[in-house]
Amino acid sequence: MNSPPLTLTLIRGLPGSGKSTLAATLDAVHLEADMYFVDKQGTYNYRAEDIWLAHQWCQQQTEQQLALGKNVVVANTFVKQWEMQAYRDLALKYKAVLEVKCCNGCFPNIHDVSDSVIKKMRDNWED
Template sequence: MNDAVPTQSLLLIRGLPGSGKSTLAKKLCQKDAAIHLETDMFMTDSKGRYQFNPKKLPAIHARCEQETRTHLDAGNSVIVSNTFSQIWEMQPYLDMAREADIPVQIIECQGQFKSIHDVPARSIENMRNRWENLPQR
């Protein structure tokens, strides 16, 4: 019998829209009882319908970061699935994990499924063009 206490962790899942980030995060949360967060969760109207508004992105990203910090401070493991096309977009999460001495892992999804939010092909191409690869260890 294994009575080991589960280790708290932070998992960042990155990828273009339609790459499978949300699906993977949901499956991992079912398995590990982690908290799943992503900016899309905070872009809904009063009836729960997704409403993308680029003007709200900075505030929405700040909210996702704050929710992550709140859950990590409470001792929960957290999975954040966002596009994270550039490394600096992950930095606040990496910093909070380092400050709390919580292990962090990054997974990059590369699937090519239909975006559940109907992100225009042009927008996805723009994200692809500014994509930064993770540094090699």
């Protein structure tokens, strides 16, 4: 009997749109670049200069989990289409079904992203 194919789900949306909430409902390893900024005590300490490292970490964790045969859900803003390319490549490499979901809710964002930053993200959004 064949096992079901791996699934890699990408959840995209602006801060406060419900990405993390949706990701938590899926039966998969939940990853986000923001997790890179959470210390062992659970405190979130965002450092803009390390955002590239956070995304690299998230991609590495995704590959590690797919290699272990686990379904993965990644919840990041993914404002630009190119930001999902590394994950598209991983889906191909591990023969995972790729699903992309978009969140459009309007909730308080948990990381206090300013309205001006969210507006800039909205203005730069690629469908």
